[in-house]
Amino acid sequence: MFYVDVAAIDADAWPTLVALLDDAEAARAARFAFDADRRAYVAAHALLRARLCARATGIAPADWRFGATTHGKPFLLSPLTDVDVSLSHTRGMAAVAIASGRDIGVDVECYSKPRNALKVAERYFAPEEAEVVRRQRDPVLQNEAFFAIWTLKESVLKADGRGLAGGLDSFVVNLSPLAVSSGSGESYSVAQWRRGGFFISAAARGGDANFRIEEMRAGALLEAARIV
Template structure:
């Protein structure tokens, strides 16, 4: 698990960070209407490439090729390493998850942005989860609990591979202790962190799951690319 605080990337670092993306990613980034969304996208994809190269020694960040499933989950086309990947980005933050031999998902969201948390929870969450949001004493607390649940559910659905098509109310997440329960019998390990106004959540298929979250900076991304050009 890796994350990068987009606000910490300074102006003269952005061209070098963006250079890690391939042609298709660069074209996709250019289509974002808002600069903050574009920068988060660039940071996430650069982070994924550099993190993969840190995991699979000897493979340059530019060498990775990705496909996307019909539900939007990215996967490695080449080199074939047996690694599963997931990435998430929102304005100000990006995160990636990499796992060997198991499905993995990650989601990141700001819990400071305004949202009608209770209304959305009552419409899309399982009844038990909506009740937790409803029980909070003020709108800010409702928003924080809402995004705590939302990011965990998104991470599970990304690991599952179906994304939101899998149904936010098709399983229940528990916040204390962190756990997932589902009538389908699928088992997921989950973890969650708070960083600078954001929730970062991860999920992986199976029970014996251990996550480690590391912060990465732009200098490390640039160094990863430069090491293959020397």
């Protein structure tokens, strides 16, 4: 697990980070209407490519090729490996997960952004999860509980490749201790961190995953890509 504080990246670093992307990614980045969204997208994709380069010598950042499943989960097309990847970005933060031999998912959200937390939880969460949000009387704590659950659920859905098509209420996450209950009998390992005003959550298919998280600053991100 790696993350980067998008707001901490100097303005003069962005052209270099964009150069790490392939043509399709660069074109998509250019279509964002707002700089904050564009930078979060660029940071996530540059971070993923840089970290893949750190695992495999002799491959330029822009040479990695990706496909996507029908539900939007990215996967490596070239070079062919047993590595599974996931990435997530929101204004101010980007995160990626890379795992060998197992399916992985990551999600990041700012837990201080306004949201009618209880209404959304009652509509989309499992009843047990909505009750966790409901028990928080303070709106700030209610928002935090909502996003703690939301990011865990998103990471699980990304790990199994379904995305939101899998249904947020098709399984239950527990915050203390962190756990996933699935009616299908599928097992998942999950982890969660707070970084600044953000939750970063990760999930892996199967038990006993060893999660580690590391911040990459802009200088380290560029160095990892071997372009400084």
